[in-house]
Amino acid sequence: MFEIQEALTFKSMCESSRKVAIVVHAHPDGDAMGCSCGLRAYLGAFTSAECRIVIPDSYPDTLSFFVPEGSVIDASREQEDAFAWVTSCDLLVVMDMNRFDRASVLAPALEQCTSPRVLIDHHLDPDRGKFSLVFSETDISSASELTYWILKGICPEGLPKEVLKPLLVGMTTDTNNFANSVWPSTFTMASEIIAAGVDRDEILSYLYNEYRxxxxxxxxxxxxxxxxxxxxxxxxxxxxxxxxxxxxxxxxxxxxxxxxxxxxxxxxxxxxxxxxxxxxxxxxxxxxxxxxxxxxxxxxxxxxxxxxxxxxxxxxxxxxxxxxxxxxxxxxxxxxxxxxxxxxxx
Ligand SMILES: [Mn+2]
Known part of the structure:
Protein backbone atom coordinates (compact mmCIF):
# COMPACT_ATOMS: atom_id res chain seq x y z
CA MET A 1 0.00 0.00 0.00
CA PHE A 2 1.03 3.67 -0.44
CA GLU A 3 3.09 5.59 2.11
CA ILE A 4 1.09 7.82 4.45
CA GLN A 5 3.40 10.68 3.43
CA GLU A 6 2.07 10.40 -0.14
CA ALA A 7 -1.49 10.60 1.15
CA LEU A 8 -0.60 13.68 3.19
CA THR A 9 0.96 15.26 0.11
CA PHE A 10 -2.32 14.62 -1.70
CA LYS A 11 -4.20 16.18 1.19
CA SER A 12 -2.21 19.42 1.00
CA MET A 13 -2.61 19.49 -2.79
CA CYS A 14 -6.40 19.28 -2.29
CA GLU A 15 -6.37 21.96 0.40
CA SER A 16 -4.39 24.42 -1.71
CA SER A 17 -6.54 23.95 -4.83
CA ARG A 18 -9.40 26.15 -5.92
CA LYS A 19 -10.56 24.21 -8.94
CA VAL A 20 -10.32 20.43 -9.17
CA ALA A 21 -11.10 18.21 -12.16
CA ILE A 22 -11.65 14.50 -11.62
CA VAL A 23 -11.53 12.45 -14.81
CA VAL A 24 -12.52 8.79 -15.16
CA HIS A 25 -12.53 6.30 -18.04
CA ALA A 26 -14.97 6.18 -20.96
CA HIS A 27 -18.22 4.31 -20.34
CA PRO A 28 -17.96 5.05 -16.62
CA ASP A 29 -19.01 2.15 -14.42
CA GLY A 30 -19.95 1.94 -10.75
CA ASP A 31 -16.34 2.06 -9.60
CA ALA A 32 -15.48 5.09 -11.77
CA MET A 33 -18.55 7.01 -10.56
CA GLY A 34 -18.18 5.72 -7.00
CA CYS A 35 -14.56 6.75 -6.44
CA SER A 36 -15.02 10.10 -8.16
CA CYS A 37 -18.19 10.95 -6.22
CA GLY A 38 -16.48 9.87 -2.99
CA LEU A 39 -13.48 12.11 -3.59
CA ARG A 40 -15.70 15.00 -4.69
CA ALA A 41 -17.74 14.66 -1.48
CA TYR A 42 -14.51 14.71 0.53
CA LEU A 43 -13.37 17.90 -1.22
CA GLY A 44 -16.79 19.45 -0.56
CA ALA A 45 -16.71 18.57 3.13
CA PHE A 46 -13.10 19.39 3.98
CA THR A 47 -11.77 21.93 1.45
CA SER A 48 -12.95 25.05 -0.33
CA ALA A 49 -12.10 23.67 -3.78
CA GLU A 50 -14.74 23.65 -6.46
CA CYS A 51 -14.78 20.25 -8.11
CA ARG A 52 -16.38 18.69 -11.19
CA ILE A 53 -16.27 15.09 -12.28
CA VAL A 54 -15.56 15.18 -16.00
CA ILE A 55 -16.63 12.07 -17.85
CA PRO A 56 -15.91 11.18 -21.50
CA ASP A 57 -19.44 9.89 -22.05
CA SER A 58 -22.53 9.15 -20.00
CA TYR A 59 -22.83 6.74 -17.09
CA PRO A 60 -25.73 4.24 -16.77
CA ASP A 61 -29.00 5.52 -15.29
CA THR A 62 -28.85 2.74 -12.71
CA LEU A 63 -26.02 4.66 -11.00
CA SER A 64 -27.80 8.00 -10.80
CA PHE A 65 -29.07 7.28 -7.26
CA PHE A 66 -25.76 8.39 -5.74
CA VAL A 67 -24.47 10.97 -8.23
CA PRO A 68 -25.26 14.48 -6.98
CA GLU A 69 -26.94 16.85 -9.38
CA GLY A 70 -24.55 19.30 -11.03
CA SER A 71 -21.44 17.34 -10.04
CA VAL A 72 -20.69 15.96 -13.49
CA ILE A 73 -19.73 17.39 -16.88
CA ASP A 74 -20.36 14.87 -19.64
CA ALA A 75 -18.01 15.52 -22.58
CA SER A 76 -20.35 13.75 -24.99
CA ARG A 77 -22.95 16.44 -24.25
CA GLU A 78 -20.89 19.47 -23.26
CA GLN A 79 -17.56 18.98 -24.94
CA GLU A 80 -16.41 22.59 -24.65
CA ASP A 81 -17.23 22.86 -20.95
CA ALA A 82 -15.53 19.52 -20.30
CA PHE A 83 -12.34 20.57 -22.08
CA ALA A 84 -12.37 23.99 -20.43
CA TRP A 85 -12.72 22.51 -16.93
CA VAL A 86 -9.90 20.00 -17.40
CA THR A 87 -7.48 22.44 -19.00
CA SER A 88 -8.15 25.27 -16.53
CA CYS A 89 -8.21 23.31 -13.24
CA ASP A 90 -5.37 23.68 -10.76
CA LEU A 91 -5.49 20.02 -9.71
CA LEU A 92 -6.31 17.08 -11.94
CA VAL A 93 -7.17 13.71 -10.40
CA VAL A 94 -7.39 10.79 -12.80
CA MET A 95 -9.23 7.81 -11.32
CA ASP A 96 -9.95 4.17 -12.18
CA MET A 97 -7.88 4.20 -15.39
CA ASN A 98 -4.21 3.62 -16.12
CA ARG A 99 -3.63 5.61 -19.31
CA PHE A 100 -4.93 8.83 -20.84
CA ASP A 101 -6.38 7.07 -23.88
CA ARG A 102 -8.87 5.28 -21.61
CA ALA A 103 -10.59 8.65 -21.38
CA SER A 104 -11.13 8.60 -25.19
CA VAL A 105 -12.29 12.10 -26.26
CA LEU A 106 -10.83 13.66 -23.11
CA ALA A 107 -7.31 12.32 -23.69
CA PRO A 108 -6.11 15.52 -25.48
CA ALA A 109 -7.44 17.65 -22.60
CA LEU A 110 -5.54 15.52 -20.08
CA GLU A 111 -2.42 15.92 -22.17
CA GLN A 112 -2.89 19.72 -22.31
CA CYS A 113 -3.51 20.17 -18.60
CA THR A 114 -0.41 21.79 -17.11
CA SER A 115 -1.47 21.56 -13.45
CA PRO A 116 -0.32 18.76 -11.13
CA ARG A 117 -1.86 15.44 -12.07
CA VAL A 118 -2.62 12.71 -9.54
CA LEU A 119 -3.47 9.12 -10.41
CA ILE A 120 -5.64 6.90 -8.19
CA ASP A 121 -6.00 3.54 -9.90
CA HIS A 122 -5.97 -0.23 -9.57
CA HIS A 123 -5.22 -1.39 -13.15
CA LEU A 124 -1.99 -3.00 -14.31
CA ASP A 125 0.76 -0.97 -16.01
CA PRO A 126 -0.14 2.65 -15.17
CA ASP A 127 1.48 5.37 -17.26
CA ARG A 128 3.38 6.78 -14.27
CA GLY A 129 5.36 9.36 -16.25
CA LYS A 130 2.23 11.44 -16.85
CA PHE A 131 1.60 12.08 -13.16
CA SER A 132 3.27 13.98 -10.36
CA LEU A 133 1.74 11.70 -7.72
CA VAL A 134 0.68 8.09 -8.27
CA PHE A 135 -1.49 5.86 -6.10
CA SER A 136 -1.48 2.55 -7.93
CA GLU A 137 -2.41 -0.71 -6.21
CA THR A 138 -3.38 -3.84 -8.07
CA ASP A 139 -3.92 -6.14 -5.07
CA ILE A 140 -7.10 -4.31 -4.17
CA SER A 141 -10.74 -4.61 -5.16
CA SER A 142 -11.34 -1.28 -6.81
CA ALA A 143 -10.35 2.34 -7.23
CA SER A 144 -13.11 3.07 -4.72
CA GLU A 145 -11.39 0.92 -2.10
CA LEU A 146 -8.05 2.61 -2.78
CA THR A 147 -9.74 6.00 -2.45
CA TYR A 148 -11.22 4.87 0.85
CA TRP A 149 -7.80 4.01 2.30
CA ILE A 150 -6.28 7.29 1.10
CA LEU A 151 -9.12 9.42 2.48
CA LYS A 152 -9.22 7.48 5.71
CA GLY A 153 -5.48 8.07 6.09
CA ILE A 154 -5.81 11.83 5.71
CA CYS A 155 -9.00 12.27 7.64
CA PRO A 156 -8.50 11.03 11.21
CA GLU A 157 -11.72 12.74 12.35
CA GLY A 158 -13.73 10.22 10.33
CA LEU A 159 -15.41 10.40 6.92
CA PRO A 160 -19.04 11.45 6.50
CA LYS A 161 -21.61 9.14 4.93
CA GLU A 162 -21.77 11.13 1.70
CA VAL A 163 -18.12 10.19 1.14
CA LEU A 164 -18.51 6.57 2.28
CA LYS A 165 -21.66 5.64 0.40
CA PRO A 166 -20.36 6.10 -3.19
CA LEU A 167 -17.13 4.30 -2.23
CA LEU A 168 -19.13 1.32 -0.97
CA VAL A 169 -21.13 1.35 -4.22
CA GLY A 170 -17.97 1.37 -6.35
CA MET A 171 -16.39 -1.48 -4.43
CA THR A 172 -19.62 -3.48 -4.62
CA THR A 173 -19.95 -3.18 -8.40
CA ASP A 174 -16.26 -3.81 -9.15
CA THR A 175 -16.26 -6.98 -7.04
CA ASN A 176 -19.62 -8.01 -8.48
CA ASN A 177 -20.98 -7.91 -4.93
CA PHE A 178 -18.00 -9.65 -3.27
CA ALA A 179 -17.66 -12.34 -5.96
CA ASN A 180 -14.25 -11.37 -7.39
CA SER A 181 -11.13 -9.32 -6.61
CA VAL A 182 -11.90 -9.41 -2.90
CA TRP A 183 -9.05 -8.99 -0.41
CA PRO A 184 -8.99 -8.94 3.38
CA SER A 185 -8.81 -5.14 3.16
CA THR A 186 -12.02 -5.16 1.11
CA PHE A 187 -14.01 -6.74 3.94
CA THR A 188 -12.42 -4.36 6.43
CA MET A 189 -13.47 -1.41 4.33
CA ALA A 190 -17.03 -2.72 3.95
CA SER A 191 -17.30 -3.48 7.62
CA GLU A 192 -16.08 -0.01 8.63
CA ILE A 193 -18.44 1.71 6.23
CA ILE A 194 -21.45 -0.29 7.37
CA ALA A 195 -20.51 0.38 11.00
CA ALA A 196 -20.48 4.09 10.12
CA GLY A 197 -24.17 3.79 9.24
CA VAL A 198 -24.25 3.51 5.45
CA ASP A 199 -27.29 1.47 4.38
CA ARG A 200 -25.92 -1.41 2.27
CA ASP A 201 -29.36 -2.95 1.68
CA GLU A 202 -30.51 0.24 0.05
CA ILE A 203 -27.45 0.24 -2.23
CA LEU A 204 -27.99 -3.40 -3.19
CA SER A 205 -31.61 -2.84 -4.08
CA TYR A 206 -30.71 0.13 -6.31
CA LEU A 207 -27.95 -1.87 -7.98
CA TYR A 208 -29.55 -5.26 -8.40
CA ASN A 209 -33.32 -5.00 -8.00
CA GLU A 210 -34.18 -2.10 -10.25
CA TYR A 211 -33.40 -3.42 -13.72
CA ARG A 212 -35.72 -3.03 -16.67
MN1 LIG B 1 -12.39 -0.18 -11.33
Whole structure:
Protein backbone atom coordinates (compact mmCIF):
# COMPACT_ATOMS: atom_id res chain seq x y z
CA MET A 1 0.00 0.00 0.00
CA PHE A 2 1.03 3.67 -0.44
CA GLU A 3 3.09 5.59 2.11
CA ILE A 4 1.09 7.82 4.45
CA GLN A 5 3.40 10.68 3.43
CA GLU A 6 2.07 10.40 -0.14
CA ALA A 7 -1.49 10.60 1.15
CA LEU A 8 -0.60 13.68 3.19
CA THR A 9 0.96 15.26 0.11
CA PHE A 10 -2.32 14.62 -1.70
CA LYS A 11 -4.20 16.18 1.19
CA SER A 12 -2.21 19.42 1.00
CA MET A 13 -2.61 19.49 -2.79
CA CYS A 14 -6.40 19.28 -2.29
CA GLU A 15 -6.37 21.96 0.40
CA SER A 16 -4.39 24.42 -1.71
CA SER A 17 -6.54 23.95 -4.83
CA ARG A 18 -9.40 26.15 -5.92
CA LYS A 19 -10.56 24.21 -8.94
CA VAL A 20 -10.32 20.43 -9.17
CA ALA A 21 -11.10 18.21 -12.16
CA ILE A 22 -11.65 14.50 -11.62
CA VAL A 23 -11.53 12.45 -14.81
CA VAL A 24 -12.52 8.79 -15.16
CA HIS A 25 -12.53 6.30 -18.04
CA ALA A 26 -14.97 6.18 -20.96
CA HIS A 27 -18.22 4.31 -20.34
CA PRO A 28 -17.96 5.05 -16.62
CA ASP A 29 -19.01 2.15 -14.42
CA GLY A 30 -19.95 1.94 -10.75
CA ASP A 31 -16.34 2.06 -9.60
CA ALA A 32 -15.48 5.09 -11.77
CA MET A 33 -18.55 7.01 -10.56
CA GLY A 34 -18.18 5.72 -7.00
CA CYS A 35 -14.56 6.75 -6.44
CA SER A 36 -15.02 10.10 -8.16
CA CYS A 37 -18.19 10.95 -6.22
CA GLY A 38 -16.48 9.87 -2.99
CA LEU A 39 -13.48 12.11 -3.59
CA ARG A 40 -15.70 15.00 -4.69
CA ALA A 41 -17.74 14.66 -1.48
CA TYR A 42 -14.51 14.71 0.53
CA LEU A 43 -13.37 17.90 -1.22
CA GLY A 44 -16.79 19.45 -0.56
CA ALA A 45 -16.71 18.57 3.13
CA PHE A 46 -13.10 19.39 3.98
CA THR A 47 -11.77 21.93 1.45
CA SER A 48 -12.95 25.05 -0.33
CA ALA A 49 -12.10 23.67 -3.78
CA GLU A 50 -14.74 23.65 -6.46
CA CYS A 51 -14.78 20.25 -8.11
CA ARG A 52 -16.38 18.69 -11.19
CA ILE A 53 -16.27 15.09 -12.28
CA VAL A 54 -15.56 15.18 -16.00
CA ILE A 55 -16.63 12.07 -17.85
CA PRO A 56 -15.91 11.18 -21.50
CA ASP A 57 -19.44 9.89 -22.05
CA SER A 58 -22.53 9.15 -20.00
CA TYR A 59 -22.83 6.74 -17.09
CA PRO A 60 -25.73 4.24 -16.77
CA ASP A 61 -29.00 5.52 -15.29
CA THR A 62 -28.85 2.74 -12.71
CA LEU A 63 -26.02 4.66 -11.00
CA SER A 64 -27.80 8.00 -10.80
CA PHE A 65 -29.07 7.28 -7.26
CA PHE A 66 -25.76 8.39 -5.74
CA VAL A 67 -24.47 10.97 -8.23
CA PRO A 68 -25.26 14.48 -6.98
CA GLU A 69 -26.94 16.85 -9.38
CA GLY A 70 -24.55 19.30 -11.03
CA SER A 71 -21.44 17.34 -10.04
CA VAL A 72 -20.69 15.96 -13.49
CA ILE A 73 -19.73 17.39 -16.88
CA ASP A 74 -20.36 14.87 -19.64
CA ALA A 75 -18.01 15.52 -22.58
CA SER A 76 -20.35 13.75 -24.99
CA ARG A 77 -22.95 16.44 -24.25
CA GLU A 78 -20.89 19.47 -23.26
CA GLN A 79 -17.56 18.98 -24.94
CA GLU A 80 -16.41 22.59 -24.65
CA ASP A 81 -17.23 22.86 -20.95
CA ALA A 82 -15.53 19.52 -20.30
CA PHE A 83 -12.34 20.57 -22.08
CA ALA A 84 -12.37 23.99 -20.43
CA TRP A 85 -12.72 22.51 -16.93
CA VAL A 86 -9.90 20.00 -17.40
CA THR A 87 -7.48 22.44 -19.00
CA SER A 88 -8.15 25.27 -16.53
CA CYS A 89 -8.21 23.31 -13.24
CA ASP A 90 -5.37 23.68 -10.76
CA LEU A 91 -5.49 20.02 -9.71
CA LEU A 92 -6.31 17.08 -11.94
CA VAL A 93 -7.17 13.71 -10.40
CA VAL A 94 -7.39 10.79 -12.80
CA MET A 95 -9.23 7.81 -11.32
CA ASP A 96 -9.95 4.17 -12.18
CA MET A 97 -7.88 4.20 -15.39
CA ASN A 98 -4.21 3.62 -16.12
CA ARG A 99 -3.63 5.61 -19.31
CA PHE A 100 -4.93 8.83 -20.84
CA ASP A 101 -6.38 7.07 -23.88
CA ARG A 102 -8.87 5.28 -21.61
CA ALA A 103 -10.59 8.65 -21.38
CA SER A 104 -11.13 8.60 -25.19
CA VAL A 105 -12.29 12.10 -26.26
CA LEU A 106 -10.83 13.66 -23.11
CA ALA A 107 -7.31 12.32 -23.69
CA PRO A 108 -6.11 15.52 -25.48
CA ALA A 109 -7.44 17.65 -22.60
CA LEU A 110 -5.54 15.52 -20.08
CA GLU A 111 -2.42 15.92 -22.17
CA GLN A 112 -2.89 19.72 -22.31
CA CYS A 113 -3.51 20.17 -18.60
CA THR A 114 -0.41 21.79 -17.11
CA SER A 115 -1.47 21.56 -13.45
CA PRO A 116 -0.32 18.76 -11.13
CA ARG A 117 -1.86 15.44 -12.07
CA VAL A 118 -2.62 12.71 -9.54
CA LEU A 119 -3.47 9.12 -10.41
CA ILE A 120 -5.64 6.90 -8.19
CA ASP A 121 -6.00 3.54 -9.90
CA HIS A 122 -5.97 -0.23 -9.57
CA HIS A 123 -5.22 -1.39 -13.15
CA LEU A 124 -1.99 -3.00 -14.31
CA ASP A 125 0.76 -0.97 -16.01
CA PRO A 126 -0.14 2.65 -15.17
CA ASP A 127 1.48 5.37 -17.26
CA ARG A 128 3.38 6.78 -14.27
CA GLY A 129 5.36 9.36 -16.25
CA LYS A 130 2.23 11.44 -16.85
CA PHE A 131 1.60 12.08 -13.16
CA SER A 132 3.27 13.98 -10.36
CA LEU A 133 1.74 11.70 -7.72
CA VAL A 134 0.68 8.09 -8.27
CA PHE A 135 -1.49 5.86 -6.10
CA SER A 136 -1.48 2.55 -7.93
CA GLU A 137 -2.41 -0.71 -6.21
CA THR A 138 -3.38 -3.84 -8.07
CA ASP A 139 -3.92 -6.14 -5.07
CA ILE A 140 -7.10 -4.31 -4.17
CA SER A 141 -10.74 -4.61 -5.16
CA SER A 142 -11.34 -1.28 -6.81
CA ALA A 143 -10.35 2.34 -7.23
CA SER A 144 -13.11 3.07 -4.72
CA GLU A 145 -11.39 0.92 -2.10
CA LEU A 146 -8.05 2.61 -2.78
CA THR A 147 -9.74 6.00 -2.45
CA TYR A 148 -11.22 4.87 0.85
CA TRP A 149 -7.80 4.01 2.30
CA ILE A 150 -6.28 7.29 1.10
CA LEU A 151 -9.12 9.42 2.48
CA LYS A 152 -9.22 7.48 5.71
CA GLY A 153 -5.48 8.07 6.09
CA ILE A 154 -5.81 11.83 5.71
CA CYS A 155 -9.00 12.27 7.64
CA PRO A 156 -8.50 11.03 11.21
CA GLU A 157 -11.72 12.74 12.35
CA GLY A 158 -13.73 10.22 10.33
CA LEU A 159 -15.41 10.40 6.92
CA PRO A 160 -19.04 11.45 6.50
CA LYS A 161 -21.61 9.14 4.93
CA GLU A 162 -21.77 11.13 1.70
CA VAL A 163 -18.12 10.19 1.14
CA LEU A 164 -18.51 6.57 2.28
CA LYS A 165 -21.66 5.64 0.40
CA PRO A 166 -20.36 6.10 -3.19
CA LEU A 167 -17.13 4.30 -2.23
CA LEU A 168 -19.13 1.32 -0.97
CA VAL A 169 -21.13 1.35 -4.22
CA GLY A 170 -17.97 1.37 -6.35
CA MET A 171 -16.39 -1.48 -4.43
CA THR A 172 -19.62 -3.48 -4.62
CA THR A 173 -19.95 -3.18 -8.40
CA ASP A 174 -16.26 -3.81 -9.15
CA THR A 175 -16.26 -6.98 -7.04
CA ASN A 176 -19.62 -8.01 -8.48
CA ASN A 177 -20.98 -7.91 -4.93
CA PHE A 178 -18.00 -9.65 -3.27
CA ALA A 179 -17.66 -12.34 -5.96
CA ASN A 180 -14.25 -11.37 -7.39
CA SER A 181 -11.13 -9.32 -6.61
CA VAL A 182 -11.90 -9.41 -2.90
CA TRP A 183 -9.05 -8.99 -0.41
CA PRO A 184 -8.99 -8.94 3.38
CA SER A 185 -8.81 -5.14 3.16
CA THR A 186 -12.02 -5.16 1.11
CA PHE A 187 -14.01 -6.74 3.94
CA THR A 188 -12.42 -4.36 6.43
CA MET A 189 -13.47 -1.41 4.33
CA ALA A 190 -17.03 -2.72 3.95
CA SER A 191 -17.30 -3.48 7.62
CA GLU A 192 -16.08 -0.01 8.63
CA ILE A 193 -18.44 1.71 6.23
CA ILE A 194 -21.45 -0.29 7.37
CA ALA A 195 -20.51 0.38 11.00
CA ALA A 196 -20.48 4.09 10.12
CA GLY A 197 -24.17 3.79 9.24
CA VAL A 198 -24.25 3.51 5.45
CA ASP A 199 -27.29 1.47 4.38
CA ARG A 200 -25.92 -1.41 2.27
CA ASP A 201 -29.36 -2.95 1.68
CA GLU A 202 -30.51 0.24 0.05
CA ILE A 203 -27.45 0.24 -2.23
CA LEU A 204 -27.99 -3.40 -3.19
CA SER A 205 -31.61 -2.84 -4.08
CA TYR A 206 -30.71 0.13 -6.31
CA LEU A 207 -27.95 -1.87 -7.98
CA TYR A 208 -29.55 -5.26 -8.40
CA ASN A 209 -33.32 -5.00 -8.00
CA GLU A 210 -34.18 -2.10 -10.25
CA TYR A 211 -33.40 -3.42 -13.72
CA ARG A 212 -35.72 -3.03 -16.67
CA UNK A 213 -37.51 -6.07 -18.08
CA UNK A 214 -35.64 -5.85 -21.40
CA UNK A 215 -32.37 -6.64 -19.65
CA UNK A 216 -33.54 -9.98 -18.29
CA UNK A 217 -35.16 -10.91 -21.61
CA UNK A 218 -31.94 -10.03 -23.45
CA UNK A 219 -29.98 -12.17 -21.00
CA UNK A 220 -32.26 -15.14 -21.71
CA UNK A 221 -31.80 -14.66 -25.45
CA UNK A 222 -28.04 -14.30 -25.13
CA UNK A 223 -27.56 -17.39 -22.98
CA UNK A 224 -29.85 -19.62 -25.04
CA UNK A 225 -29.12 -18.37 -28.54
CA UNK A 226 -25.87 -16.44 -28.66
CA UNK A 227 -23.36 -18.02 -26.28
CA UNK A 228 -20.82 -20.27 -27.96
CA UNK A 229 -18.20 -22.39 -26.24
CA UNK A 230 -14.98 -23.36 -27.99
CA UNK A 231 -13.31 -26.71 -27.45
CA UNK A 232 -10.58 -24.88 -25.50
CA UNK A 233 -13.06 -23.74 -22.86
CA UNK A 234 -13.62 -20.20 -24.07
CA UNK A 235 -17.21 -18.94 -24.02
CA UNK A 236 -18.04 -15.97 -26.19
CA UNK A 237 -21.01 -13.84 -27.15
CA UNK A 238 -20.95 -11.44 -30.10
CA UNK A 239 -23.73 -8.86 -30.14
CA UNK A 240 -24.23 -6.71 -33.22
CA UNK A 241 -25.69 -3.23 -33.14
CA UNK A 242 -29.05 -4.52 -34.41
CA UNK A 243 -29.42 -6.91 -31.48
CA UNK A 244 -28.37 -4.28 -28.95
CA UNK A 245 -30.99 -1.96 -30.43
CA UNK A 246 -33.76 -4.52 -30.67
CA UNK A 247 -33.48 -5.17 -26.91
CA UNK A 248 -32.96 -1.44 -26.32
CA UNK A 249 -29.91 -2.40 -24.27
CA UNK A 250 -28.28 0.67 -22.77
CA UNK A 251 -24.76 0.98 -21.55
CA UNK A 252 -24.45 -0.70 -18.20
CA UNK A 253 -27.38 -3.04 -18.75
CA UNK A 254 -25.06 -5.76 -19.99
CA UNK A 255 -22.91 -5.35 -16.85
CA UNK A 256 -22.26 -8.78 -15.37
CA UNK A 257 -23.30 -10.77 -18.46
CA UNK A 258 -19.70 -11.65 -19.31
CA UNK A 259 -19.17 -13.28 -15.91
CA UNK A 260 -22.03 -15.76 -16.24
CA UNK A 261 -20.44 -18.36 -18.55
CA UNK A 262 -17.66 -18.76 -15.96
CA UNK A 263 -20.21 -20.58 -13.79
CA UNK A 264 -19.70 -23.56 -16.12
CA UNK A 265 -16.99 -25.97 -15.02
CA UNK A 266 -15.55 -26.34 -18.50
CA UNK A 267 -15.31 -22.61 -19.21
CA UNK A 268 -12.01 -20.94 -18.28
CA UNK A 269 -12.38 -17.64 -20.08
CA UNK A 270 -15.40 -15.65 -21.21
CA UNK A 271 -15.73 -12.88 -23.81
CA UNK A 272 -18.48 -10.42 -24.62
CA UNK A 273 -18.21 -8.40 -27.83
CA UNK A 274 -20.58 -5.49 -28.40
CA UNK A 275 -20.65 -3.69 -31.71
CA UNK A 276 -19.90 0.02 -31.62
CA UNK A 277 -18.99 2.44 -34.38
CA UNK A 278 -16.36 0.60 -36.46
CA UNK A 279 -15.25 -1.69 -33.67
CA UNK A 280 -16.42 -4.18 -31.09
CA UNK A 281 -16.04 -3.36 -27.42
CA UNK A 282 -14.59 -6.47 -25.87
CA UNK A 283 -14.89 -7.62 -22.25
CA UNK A 284 -12.77 -10.54 -21.08
CA UNK A 285 -13.07 -12.47 -17.81
CA UNK A 286 -11.02 -15.49 -16.80
CA UNK A 287 -10.57 -17.99 -14.03
CA UNK A 288 -7.35 -18.26 -12.05
CA UNK A 289 -4.47 -19.56 -14.17
CA UNK A 290 -5.73 -17.91 -17.36
CA UNK A 291 -4.76 -14.29 -17.97
CA UNK A 292 -7.59 -12.17 -19.32
CA UNK A 293 -5.10 -9.30 -19.24
CA UNK A 294 -2.57 -11.05 -21.51
CA UNK A 295 -5.29 -12.11 -23.95
CA UNK A 296 -6.85 -8.63 -24.12
CA UNK A 297 -3.42 -7.04 -24.49
CA UNK A 298 -2.20 -9.40 -27.22
CA UNK A 299 -5.32 -9.53 -29.37
CA UNK A 300 -7.59 -6.59 -28.49
CA UNK A 301 -5.36 -3.52 -27.83
CA UNK A 302 -6.49 -3.65 -24.22
CA UNK A 303 -5.72 -4.90 -20.74
CA UNK A 304 -6.84 -4.11 -17.22
CA UNK A 305 -6.68 -6.70 -14.49
CA UNK A 306 -5.31 -10.24 -14.48
CA UNK A 307 -8.78 -11.84 -14.58
CA UNK A 308 -10.92 -8.96 -15.83
CA UNK A 309 -9.90 -6.93 -18.84
CA UNK A 310 -11.25 -5.13 -21.85
CA UNK A 311 -10.24 -3.98 -25.28
CA UNK A 312 -11.39 -3.35 -28.83
CA UNK A 313 -11.57 -5.23 -32.12
CA UNK A 314 -11.52 -2.83 -35.09
CA UNK A 315 -13.10 -3.45 -38.48
CA UNK A 316 -11.58 -2.88 -40.85
CA UNK A 317 -8.20 -2.90 -39.20
CA UNK A 318 -7.93 -6.01 -37.10
CA UNK A 319 -10.45 -7.89 -39.24
CA UNK A 320 -11.71 -7.03 -42.74
CA UNK A 321 -15.35 -6.78 -41.66
CA UNK A 322 -17.61 -7.27 -38.66
CA UNK A 323 -18.74 -10.71 -39.88
CA UNK A 324 -15.17 -11.94 -39.33
CA UNK A 325 -15.29 -11.36 -35.57
CA UNK A 326 -16.35 -14.92 -34.82
CA UNK A 327 -13.40 -16.42 -36.73
CA UNK A 328 -11.01 -13.99 -35.08
CA UNK A 329 -12.22 -14.93 -31.61
CA UNK A 330 -12.12 -18.67 -32.35
CA UNK A 331 -8.58 -18.51 -33.75
CA UNK A 332 -7.03 -16.23 -31.17
CA UNK A 333 -8.72 -18.03 -28.28
CA UNK A 334 -7.44 -21.39 -29.52
CA UNK A 335 -3.92 -20.04 -29.96
CA UNK A 336 -3.97 -18.36 -26.57
CA UNK A 337 -5.43 -21.27 -24.61
CA UNK A 338 -2.96 -23.72 -26.13
CA UNK A 339 -0.10 -21.53 -24.95
CA UNK A 340 -1.61 -21.39 -21.44
CA UNK A 341 -0.81 -24.26 -19.09
CA UNK A 342 -3.66 -26.74 -18.61
CA UNK A 343 -5.93 -26.52 -15.59
CA UNK A 344 -4.33 -27.69 -12.35
CA UNK A 345 -0.75 -27.30 -13.62
CA UNK A 346 -0.30 -23.66 -12.66
MN1 LIG B 1 -12.39 -0.18 -11.33
Missing amino acids: ENRLRALGYILSRKMEISSDGVAYVILDAGELNSFDLQDGETEGFVNMPLSLGKVRMSLLLKEDDGYYRVSVRSKKGVSANAYAKTFFHGGGHENASGGRLYFPGDIPGREMARDYVEQTAARFMRSTAPLGKN
